[in-house]
Amino acid sequence: MPGSPTIWDDLTLILPLIVLWITSFVLLLGDVVVWKKNRDLNPILAIVGTLIALGIAVYQTISLTGDKAFARSLNMDALAQVSMIALLVTGLLAILLAWTYLKNRGLERGEYYPLMLLSVSGAALMGAANDLIVLFIGLEILSFALYVMAGFSRSDIRSEEASIKYFLLGAFASAFLLYGIALVYGATQTTQLSELASRVHSAQTPMLVAGIGLLIVGLGFKAAVIPFHQWTPDVYEGAPTSVTAYMAGAAKIAAFVAMLRVFDSLAPVSSVWLGAIQALAVLTMVFGNLLAIAQTNVKRMLAYSSIAHAGYLMVAIATLAHRLDGPRGAQAGELAMTGSLFYLFAYTFMTLGAFGVLIYLSNRGKDYQQIEDLRGLVRHDPRTAYAMLFFMLSLGGIPPTMGFMGKWQIFYAALSGGEIMLAIVMALTSVMAAFYYLKIVYVMCFEEPREAAPAPAQFSFGASLSVLLSAAATILFGIMPGLLYTLTGLVR
């Protein structure tokens, strides 16, 4: 590029985000002023906007320049682009899920989709951040929208409770994150991640160490790492299911991509933080899975499952610590990076799929939330039951599904990086996980239905399409992971 980049070059690089912002403002204004009552127009326009953004993001990924934008505060490299694609796909699936769900509950107020699109843009900013301040701003954009969405069902006290809990604890965690950023700045005189990487080694003061600790806490909260996880089950259960589905996917992607970035640049001082990350990973894997076993509510069970998956991803973060330990460590680190991205794709497909099944079934009039509600599903709705079966197998990491391929990559990375203990814990806790995922399969397939013939599900185009796409992706990328490697493999 001749000369210094102009503001136009910078804006071009974040074009997908600009499309999202424009779409949300059009939706906000249009819903109030222009079309007022035509509620179907909201999701349709939101989908159109997301698709345009997705198209641009894919194009930019193919013609990847890897430029830094806005005075090096954004790093539009492969990691940013691929995570943006993952987030946009998550948003797309979530909009489809919300469509009839909101309508059936009289919740289709105009601000839902703008909020969601804004939160996607915040999450994408986190993924692209080359500056801790930008990362923080992205996190807040994502979180604020999620706080409001969690309390979207205003007449439902549980939804209200979820929202306020999430907000209070989120604010608490943000404070730690911000304090951590301040301490890191104090120690190194920079907030830029690429700068940080070259300065941390010579600035190992207690201030830096405390700062890193608080960064772990702030990001760990968003990623639902134990012991910063306790909001997760309450919020997952209380929030409207369409919000839970979206939140599970998007927040997880954003938090872990941000973690990958931060700990990648902190690799020179990995001896400082590796022990803490290892301990958190073990705690999260063991207790996430342990607590999931006792749940009787599917949404709560999936909340603990999301915690457990955060634990597996923490193993990848720990492996990243060995990035600078010779060629073998470099290869393991690279694998942890690509493997985590693959895993995040898998996680978003299978989790949105599982929630999607609940949403689809809830179109019968009553909310499907309890494991009991799924009894004998295969008898009266075999197709939906089979879809759920695949999501459960994938969440449990059983081949030939995507969940297995993702877990295998992280497992392999951990082994080749020398994190033998973590790999063993990962394998053992996966056995525990099989119990509660297969319990759902058992209940669906081998128990008698409670009622002879439940009300037939009202056909919902959006939910069906979303579940179908998730199921197709879960199986296709499980059998042919190579198709997705072409994307995740860019992040080397």
Next chain:
Amino acid sequence: MHELPSANLVGLITGLPLLGFLFHAFFGKLIITRMGNAVGKRVVGGLATALVFASFGVSLIIFSGLLSMEGEHKRAFASLIPFLSKPVAWIDIAGFKANFGALVDPLSILMCLIVTGIGGLIHLYATGYMAADKDYARFFTYMNLFIFFMLVLVLADNILLMFVGWEGVGLCSYLLISFWYEDTENSKAGNKAFIVNRVGDVGYALGIMAIFAFFGTLTFYTADGKGFLDAAIAGKAANGADFTAEIALVIGLLLFVGACGKSAQFPLHVWLPDAMAGPTPVSALIHAATMVTAGVVMLTRMSPIIVKSETVLLVVAVVGLFTAIFAATIALTQNDIKKVLAYSTVSQLGYMFLGCGAGAFGAGMFHVTTHAFFKALLFLGAGSVIHALHHEQDMRRMGGLSKKIKVTYLTMLAGWVAICGIPPFAGFWSKDEILGYAAGIHSFGMLIYAVGLITAALTAFYMSRLMWKTFWSDQRFDEAALGAHGHGGDSHDALHDHGNDAHSVHDAQPHSSGVKESPPSMLVPLVILAALSVVGGFIGTPFNNFFEHFLEPSIARSEAHHGVSFLTGAALGTIAAAIGIALAYTLYAKRRATGELLTEAQKAGNLLYQAPANLWYVDRFFYDLFVIRGGNIAVALWRVVDQNIIDGLVNAVAGITGLFSELFRRLQTGYIRAYALSMLTGVVLVVIALLWSAMRTMGK
């Protein structure tokens, strides 16, 4: 041209049958219910057949493209995804790479033509044969899936993907053998096939691992010569080490075990005759023409490794030869028309292995091709006979059919002359080629040749016996009673509807009409295959051997050579066949009325008859050893070790885990202040831990 024209179409060869599978799996049954039995079945069967023929069309295009390619290799790398010209990665993790790609070369395209061409004809036949079945859509779903997996097997550009196809066709074989699962015998036959194949697959899987260990890659060939077969030809294993005969011995023998399972070589042949429990089109397609030859295809693909070890070659040749004569003796004694053909298939597969063992992989593949023509024909003809006689399979209750079902008879006649090895029909050329090379094996060549000739005579005898009992002897059934008594009792291959709602094409015609010729959908494939059986051999005559010349780029050069001259071989081969036929003629012509050589009393007392009739006691031995004794050990383990020790441990662990789960669940109180407190505790601990580890590292 050095590039393969229209390489982006290769994916369609596999894609079209896969599309058919998906379509029938999701909509097949729906179409038949919605559109009615008659129309719906025509749509489903027609679509399944059309897609396989379309795949054949694409194979022809690729074939002609391959012929137009220049250069000595005639090899192209394409994608198995339609309309992509470059293969995409299937697995690509940390140096382990396998493509979802196709290796287009003479061997793979030849198999594509056989699989889709013969497969299409058999699909067409099945639209008539299965017309009255209630699970019509399910049948074509499996058939399309089989074609897909078989094509993946032959087209794969690496041995791992080949294994996927290998297991896939095994699965389809299992599903189709036990297609009429309501009869327990059929399910047992399916299980037997699946389980015996597992034994072979263990060998194959170990072979794959050995290849990866020695060569560091699983891709056959690459454009820049980095595949393991490239390396084997160059004589180099991984890291520059030499590719020695010992390595070839290990890999070759392991792969050979795999080939024995799939291609029913002794002692893993036991599943194939039982596999005849499936519908006859399945027997023709899977258990005669295509899947069972996969072992030969695999050995041919691996020929650069196999030829490196004399021992492996000799083992392949001897096992093949033994299987050939062993199965031929059993075929002499069978009374079920499909069982005779099944043992004949095992015997002919033995010939193909003999060819490979002699180093003449091209001759082996030639026999694969001609055998596909005439054995598919013979099975379909047998199906037509069974159809005509309302589900009768026992040859003791046949006879005199040559005048009643003329078209079937004439086509069967073509198959008979082809398999007997009478010049100039198809089987003659390929069998002669194999025996010629077998005579050239440097140790025991002439002995092997002699046994091969005896087998040829036996082949001619049991096939003539089949023709006598079915067509030429006097009629031994009551035509008026046919169909009137409803459905035959013990017949496995039942054409009747198994449901209560399937009253379609066949039931529309009255059931008690005596012997009836099959509908055109069944006769057209018979006629085409008969024509191929008559003239098909001319692609590979010694005077102008287009076939083996075409295959040359796919096959490793070996020291195989003819041990006898063409004229001597042809004369001896023809004499052997003539002896077999003449013997059958003189013996059976005198016993036209009964069609039996020996009386029941003579059979009972004659050990020479009893041993082959009881399958040389191999099946019984395996049953006793593995099913009974092995089963007893398994039951003991289950009762003692599993139920007491292992289950006890598992239940204890699960109980403790559940207890902890309940315990820690209480921590989730729902109060924000409690959550915030636990977060704060976490913060303090994390920061302390970090400072501690920082102090430790700084202290060093």
